[in-house]
Amino acid sequence: MLETEISTSNRVDHYWLWLLLPFMTGIYAGNSAEITEVSRSFLPIFSMVCLGLWLFYSVKFLPIITLRLILLLAFFLLGAWALFFDQQNFQVHRKITFSKPQLGQFTVEEVQVKKQGLLLQGSFVYKEFIEVRKNNNNEGIIKIQIYTPSKKAMKVGETWWIKLQPKAIQNEKYPGAFDLEKYFQGKGLTHQAYLNEPIQSCKNKSEKNFVLKNWLDQQRQGLSAAFRKYLNGEAADIAIALIVGDRQGVSAESRFAFQGTGSMHIMAVSGMHIALLLAALLKVFALFGTWISRQKALLILLLILWYYAWLTGLSPAVLRSVVMFSFLILGQLSGRQISSLNLLYFSAFLLLLFEPFLLFDLGFQLSYMAMWGIFMFYPKIHALFSFRWGYLQTLWEGTALGLAATLSTAPLSLYYFHSFPNYFALANLFLMSLSSFILMLGMFFPLLAALPFLNQIAGWVLQKSIELMLFVMDFFAHLPGALVNGFQVTFSWVLLFWLGLFIFFQSNRALLKRSALLLITCFVIELSLGRMEQYALENSLFNQKDQLFIFKKKGKAILCAQKDFKSTKYIATQLTTYYGVNTDVIELN
Numbered sequence: 001m002l003e004t005e006i007s008t009s010n011r012v013d014h015y016w017l018w019l020l021l022p023f024m025t026g027i028y029a030g031n032s033a034e035i036t037e038v039s040r041s042f043l044p045i046f047s048m049v050c051l052g053l054w055l056f057y058s059v060k061f062l063p064i065i066t067l068r069l070i071l072l073l074a075f076f077l078l079g080a081w082a083l084f085f086d087q088q089n090f091q092v093h094r095k096i097t098f099s100k101p102q103l104g105q106f107t108v109e110e111v112q113v114k115k116q117g118l119l120l121q122g123s124f125v126y127k128e129f130i131e132v133r134k135n136n137n138n139e140g141i142i143k144i145q146i147y148t149p150s151k152k153a154m155k156v157g158e159t160w161w162i163k164l165q166p167k168a169i170q171n172e173k174y175p176g177a178f179d180l181e182k183y184f185q186g187k188g189l190t191h192q193a194y195l196n197e198p199i200q201s202c203k204n205k206s207e208k209n210f211v212l213k214n215w216l217d218q219q220r221q222g223l224s225a226a227f228r229k230y231l232n233g234e235a236a237d238i239a240i241a242l243i244v245g246d247r248q249g250v251s252a253e254s255r256f257a258f259q260g261t262g263s264m265h266i267m268a269v270s271g272m273h274i275a276l277l278l279a280a281l282l283k284v285f286a287l288f289g290t291w292i293s294r295q296k297a298l299l300i301l302l303l304i305l306w307y308y309a310w311l312t313g314l315s316p317a318v319l320r321s322v323v324m325f326s327f328l329i330l331g332q333l334s335g336r337q338i339s340s341l342n343l344l345y346f347s348a349f350l351l352l353l354f355e356p357f358l359l360f361d362l363g364f365q366l367s368y369m370a371m372w373g374i375f376m377f378y379p380k381i382h383a384l385f386s387f388r389w390g391y392l393q394t395l396w397e398g399t400a401l402g403l404a405a406t407l408s409t410a411p412l413s414l415y416y417f418h419s420f421p422n423y424f425a426l427a428n429l430f431l432m433s434l435s436s437f438i439l440m441l442g443m444f445f446p447l448l449a450a451l452p453f454l455n456q457i458a459g460w461v462l463q464k465s466i467e468l469m470l471f472v473m474d475f476f477a478h479l480p481g482a483l484v485n486g487f488q489v490t491f492s493w494v495l496l497f498w499l500g501l502f503i504f505f506q507s508n509r510a511l512l513k514r515s516a517l518l519l520i521t522c523f524v525i526e527l528s529l530g531r532m533e534q535y536a537l538e539n540s541l542f543n544q545k546d547q548l549f550i551f552k553k554k555g556k557a558i559l560c561a562q563k564d565f566k567s568t569k570y571i572a573t574q575l576t577t578y579y580g581v582n583t584d585v586i587e588l589n
Helices: 002-011 015-032 037-056 064-093 127-134 180-187 205-230 233-243 252-260 271-286 294-311 316-333 340-354 356-360 362-382 390-417 424-443 445-449 454-477 491-506 510-536 568-579
Strands: 102-114 117-126 141-148 159-164 191-194 200-202 419-421 483-485 539-543 548-553 556-562 582-588
Touching: 015 064, 015 340, 015 356, 064 141, 064 340, 064 356, 102 141, 180 356, 205 233, 205 445, 205 454, 233 252, 233 424, 233 454, 252 419, 252 454, 252 483, 271 294, 294 316, 316 340, 316 362, 340 356, 340 362, 356 362, 362 390, 362 491, 390 419, 390 424, 390 491, 424 445, 424 454, 445 454, 483 568, 491 510, 548 568, 556 568, 568 582
Parallel strands: 141 191, 556 582
Antiparallel strands: 102 117, 102 159, 117 141, 159 200, 419 483, 539 548, 548 556
16 A cells, blocks of 8 residues: 555645745745845735735636746745744844853743753743732743753753853854754753752742643553563664654664664654555555454554654654654545645645744655655666565565655765665665564563563564664774765755756656756765865864864864863764764874
8 A cells, every 4th residue: 555655646746845945945045144124024914915816816816827937936035934933032042141140930831851960941930020920921931951950850841940150052163063053953952051960949829720741641651661560771762762762771882783784764753664554554454454454554553653742752863853753644444535645745834834844854854855855766766676475575665665765865874974884775675574574573562561471572572673773883984994984965956956856866867867867966976076185185173162273284184172171072973974084183282
């Protein structure tokens, strides 16, 4: 059933794509451009006028091309203003600075337990604005992340009196540094601070608003505890990352193995996870085709998806994928010939309409581009080989899905991680089917964990399956030349590369196919030349904040840091990835 939908998707129009593209462009423009006071009053009116013209006039009054242009412009403006209204409080609060420690009330919205303390996220209202808060004005409230070594039990929904000095979140100033500002902007956080001890808890009438959030957190914690009870070490952390979407416990070595085999989209709960799961479940339902009709099978799949979402506490990564596939299943339940691609585009539009900044979220990008790659490229890749032996055919189908997803997500890997895995195609032969099995077993593990004897068997099978997956990844990741670093691409390069892939796989015209292949080849050559230029680059940099000296010479980078600086190893790794050369560390007294 899933294979049928994928194979027919290339013969339909992409009408929702043409509305989604200007909408996303508007979101991007709204995030990068400063909007003046004059434009604030003009653009909403202009948006309504454009949409009103399109709705009011018919083809009799305006040419069809004019109506289409008005519609595209309206969606562009809708995207720009959706982001503006979503981020306007954030833009004001991020400019607030504090010259001294502030006494105020902190409402806990998220708690992460660390080895040396707690990492808290929530709302902080400093003392002089507490009266303002009573008048329902958000002007004196900032969203903040706090690290504290305190052992006090602080729960979601509680409010504490605390005294600290918030500092605006800023990016580190060295090549290849992680974009902290944009990451925390996606979470709505503007400041961070260190807290020795909270002063005292205070009554908070809003605690009842966090009942659902506390319950969902308990769901995630309960599921994580079940994995830790029956699985050991790194296998438990990987299971939690794959099933729950919480990657905090995954070690740096495992992350390197995922990155080195081009399998980062496996660790991020994405649409590809659900696609593999649905494909496997559909094969199971096919065995009972006499008793289970197509409609009943789809309805059962829909219930299983939402069971999974509930099981993980409505984790954002899981919820995003479940919503996407719910649209796809509902489209099939309707009995109408609805394009899976258009449903994919429409689900992305709805998610971005309610949360525009998702456009800049890496998980959102990986999830949707993995599914876009499967729908666009899978039929052609799948048709390359056919096997009579059922097991080999099933293995090839899973591999073809992985290759299609990797092909569409590889440009994102180059853009964000500056690296490319050379053995991803070979690794995918083993990983796709294995990760699908792990995901299926992991989803139903909480049910199996409640059954005596079966819980031990399921735990052992899941443990060994994850260990086998890690072994395969580690093998390929440590082969000579497994991961090539030092690639520098712009996002326009990523977009044009996707365009080339789209034309090559979807066009029926030989001239367009050749042109697309030439375009892709040129981009690959440019990528290689850029890496060679990065390798030969020579410059120097001084980071005054952390007292870092960075020297880039041909084929080598040198990092000079204070002996007691805690992030030396991490920054050296980032420099190696960014420049594509080895980094020598010199510690200064």
